[in-house]
Amino acid sequence: MNANDPLLGAPGWSVIGIYLIVLLGLGFWGRYARREDTLSDFFLGGRKLGMGVLLLTLYASQYSGNTLVGYTGTAYRSGFAFLMAVPFMMGVIGVYLLYAPKLQLLSKQYQFITPADYLQQRYQHHGLSRLVALSGVVALANFLITNLKAIGEIATQATGGAVTPSAGILLFAAGILIYEMLGGLRSVAWSDVLQGILLLTGCLTVLGVTLAGLGGISSALERLHAVRPDFWTAPDLEGSVQWVSTIVIVAFGAAMYPHAIQRIYAAKNAQVLRRSLQIMVFMPLVTTLVMVVIGILGNVTYPGLDRAASEGVVLLILHDFAQAHTWGHWIAALFVAAVLAAIMSSADSALLSIASSVTKDFVRPLTQWRKEAHLTFVGKGISIGVMALCVMLAITLPQNIWQLIQIKTELLAQTAPAFICGLHWKRLPATAVFAGFLVGTGITLFLLLGNFIFPESIQARPLNLHAGLWGLGCNLLTIAISALRSTRIQNP
Amino acid sequence: MKLGRYFLLTCLFWILSAPWWFAAKEPQQAEGDLPFWVVYCLGVAVAYAVFVATSLRRVWREDADS
Numbered sequence: 001m002n003a004n005d006p007l008l009g010a011p012g013w014s015v016i017g018i019y020l021i022v023l024l025g026l027g028f029w030g031r032y033a034r035r036e037d038t039l040s041d042f043f044l045g046g047r048k049l050g051m052g053v054l055l056l057t058l059y060a061s062q063y064s065g066n067t068l069v070g071y072t073g074t075a076y077r078s079g080f081a082f083l084m085a086v087p088f089m090m091g092v093i094g095v096y097l098l099y100a101p102k103l104q105l106l107s108k109q110y111q112f113i114t115p116a117d118y119l120q121q122r123y124q125h126h127g128l129s130r131l132v133a134l135s136g137v138v139a140l141a142n143f144l145i146t147n148l149k150a151i152g153e154i155a156t157q158a159t160g161g162a163v164t165p166s167a168g169i170l171l172f173a174a175g176i177l178i179y180e181m182l183g184g185l186r187s188v189a190w191s192d193v194l195q196g197i198l199l200l201t202g203c204l205t206v207l208g209v210t211l212a213g214l215g216g217i218s219s220a221l222e223r224l225h226a227v228r229p230d231f232w233t234a235p236d237l238e239g240s241v242q243w244v245s246t247i248v249i250v251a252f253g254a255a256m257y258p259h260a261i262q263r264i265y266a267a268k269n270a271q272v273l274r275r276s277l278q279i280m281v282f283m284p285l286v287t288t289l290v291m292v293v294i295g296i297l298g299n300v301t302y303p304g305l306d307r308a309a310s311e312g313v314v315l316l317i318l319h320d321f322a323q324a325h326t327w328g329h330w331i332a333a334l335f336v337a338a339v340l341a342a343i344m345s346s347a348d349s350a351l352l353s354i355a356s357s358v359t360k361d362f363v364r365p366l367t368q369w370r371k372e373a374h375l376t377f378v379g380k381g382i383s384i385g386v387m388a389l390c391v392m393l394a395i396t397l398p399q400n401i402w403q404l405i406q407i408k409t410e411l412l413a414q415t416a417p418a419f420i421c422g423l424h425w426k427r428l429p430a431t432a433v434f435a436g437f438l439v440g441t442g443i444t445l446f447l448l449l450g451n452f453i454f455p456e457s458i459q460a461r462p463l464n465l466h467a468g469l470w471g472l473g474c475n476l477l478t479i480a481i482s483a484l485r486s487t488r489i490q491n492p
Numbered sequence: 493m494k495l496g497r498y499f500l501l502t503c504l505f506w507i508l509s510a511p512w513w514f515a516a517k518e519p520q521q522a523e524g525d526l527p528f529w530v531v532y533c534l535g536v537a538v539a540y541a542v543f544v545a546t547s548l549r550r551v552w553r554e555d556a557d558s
Contacts, residue, residue: 080530086537087509094502094544098495101555221526234514234529243510251506274552281544284537424495 006160007319012333019198019337023179023344026190030183038372039113042184042379043356044266047108049189054267055276056196057189057349061259062092062280063199063287064143065150065343071288073311075295079231082292084243089284091251093277095416099255100264102423104273107265114353115261115419116361122422123430126365131437132415133361136258139408140350140357141390143257147347148173148394151340157315158336166395172340173391176348181380185266188348195341202338203290205331206314209321210294213301223300231296241464249466252416253409259353261419351390355383407448410468414440417475425483432482440475444468494551505540509533 008016035046049057075082103118112118116133123129148169155168163171179187214220225232235243254260267273291314298305298313301320305313318335322328359379369375417440418433447467450458460467514529 080527080533083530083533083537084510086534087506087540090537090541090544091502091506094505094540097544097548097551097555098499101552232527234511234517234527237512237515240510240512240515244507247506247509270552274548278545278548281541281548285541289534 006162007158007315007322007332008336009322009329009333011329012158012336015330015333015337016340019194019340020175022194023175023191026194027179027182027187030179030187030190033186034183037376039356039360039375039379040111041186042376043113043352043360044262045185045189047266048268049263049266049272050268051272051275053189053193054263054272055279057192057345058260058263058276058280059283059287060192060196060199060341060345061263061349062089062254063283063342064147064346065154065339066146067288067291068199068203068339068342069150069154069311069314071291072295072298072314073307075292076298076305076310076313077307079228079296079299081235081239081243082295083289084246085288085292086284088247088250089288090281091247092254093281095251095255096260096264096277099420099423100273100277101270103261103419104264104267104270112265113262114357114360115256115258115415116357119418119422123418123433125430125434128418128430128434128437130361131434132418133357135411135415135441136256137354137357139412140258140354141386142408144347144350144354144386144390145394145397147343147350148390149397151343151347152394154336154339154343157312169391169394172344173347173387176344176351177383177387180348180352181383185262185352188345188352189266191348192345195345198334198338198341199345200286202335202341203287206294206317206335207290209331210297210317213317213321214297220297220300224297227303228299231299238464242461245461245465245469249413249468249472250409252472253411253413253468256412256415256419257353258357259349262353262356351383351387354386355379358382358386407444407468410444410448410466410471411441413468413472414444414475416472417479421476421479427487428479428483429486432479432486435482436475436477436479439478440471442471443474444471447471495555498547498551501543505536505543509536509540 035041040047071082071085075085106112106118106121110117110121112121114133115136116129119129119132120126149165151172152165152169155163155171156165179191183190211217211220214223264273267276294317295310295313298310298317302313302316314335318328318332322332325331356379359375359382363369363378363382364375369378414437417436421428422433444467447458447460447462447470451460451467462470511529511533514532
């Protein structure tokens with residue numbers, strides 16, 4: 001494929017155009033369905049998300065563009081060893097069960113809007129709840145910037161360079177902002193329904209296209225064995241340690257995303273949430289596994305791609321398919337729409353969650369504004385400001401900063417003890433959790449930033465365990481020691 | 493109580509999901525077959541998904557009420 005050959009023909013542009021118009025329509029529909037001008041209605045959809053909408057909004061926001069583009073590139077390079085992505089995506093749902101049942105119940109009772117609302121109600125410690133809120137905002141901003149950058153690159157690749165990355169970022173950022181400001185979470189969740197369906201259809205279609213092109217599964221495996229026999233060897237013991245470390249850190253980190261916690265608050269009732277999670281735990285089999293298989297099989301048709309080129313292996317497959325079949329451009333358009341859907345659904349959720357946290361956790365305590373309509377208006381203004389800042393950073397950040405900002409999951413994992421231990425350990429003091437959070441975050445940042453600045457002397461993964469896992473271990477140890485000390489002081 | 497057991501079993505599944513047992517072995521499969529360690533890893537992943545789905549039904553109410 002020539003880099004300047006556009007993947008999208010006229011059919012592609014019409015599919016993308018219709019997709020954007022439908023998203024705007026959903027924004028207006030969300031606005032029309034608004035019941036009251038309150039924070040709960042705007043940021044949590046009035047806490048009325050039913051089974052189908054909740055399932056698809058959880059699905060679309062959990063799988064970002066990284067699943068469709070990044071995971072295929074990693075699988076292309078790592079082979080079957082990247083199958084670890086399947087259990088780590090399931091692990092995220094596994095961790096929800098550790099806190100969602102109680103948190104969902106409490107959120108109805110105390111009308112929580114943000115994750116920090118629960119922490120403030122539980123611990124009555126402003127320092128802890130604001131630091132955890134700040135950690136969430138930083139992680140989400142990072143997530144938003146990454147997704148915006150991905151959208152720019154996809155727009156450029158799909159159009160053969162006709163749309164520059166900056167123009168792609170601006171166009172889709174404006175689209176997200178418009179439908180989100182119109183209807184808040186209601187519009188975001190409804191657009192996630194469309195985006196979730198596109199995402200699932202796109203994944204399965206590309207798998208079909210790939211297997212058909214290689215003559216079925218057996219033939220594909222034979223041809224893969226001929227070009228990459230090394231994939232048949234299992235990872236060594238160090239690889240297995242890293243496998244488990246990745247599962248633990250992704251499961252605890254991704255389960256603590258503020259927008260995921262807010263979907264727990266937004267569920268209509270416990271039964272709807274439980275049933276949605278029961279289906280969600282199987283979704284990696286039809287999404288993550290599918291993209292990993294496509295990435296691995298990319299080695300058969302396109303052997304020897306370097307790191308950057310392997311990230312675009314799906315687009316290469318689709319480009320060749322579009323050239324070879326008259327209806328291939330429609331399939332390519334469907335997949336590009338699916339990638340855009342995956343990215344936009346993650347980006348809109350992150351933006352809404354940042355706006356809610358800044359409004360509720362930082363602006364409200366500092367001002368005299370108590371009227372919900374005023375705060376909702378402020379929240380919309382914050383959405384515009386945050387999006388403008390993130391668009392600017394996505395366009396201007398140099399590539400070497402990327403390694404540094406991709407640490408969100410490891411940082412978010414440090415907030416897990418505050419939620420999980422707080423819900424199940426009734427006499428756990430706030431000071432112990434605060435100390436644990438500071439120690440865990442400090443150790444994680446020391447290892448990650450230390451490795452970035454002094455790569456020769458500080459390891460980011462001592463003993464093949466992630467920095468965040470060392471942080472999480474020390475976090476829990478600090479909580480246990482501080483809690484025991486405080487119990488002894490109270491009962492000498 | 494059930495939640496504690498669920499957490500321990502979750503940790504066990506995460507550890508078992510890695511192909512520890514195949515680390516030092518040479519692959520024995522014919523060219524057209526999936527490596528056995530891949531079948532093992534996928535099998536554990538599916539078993540884990542079934543475990544979480546059934547636990548969501550069994551543990552949820554007890555945990556919410558406790």
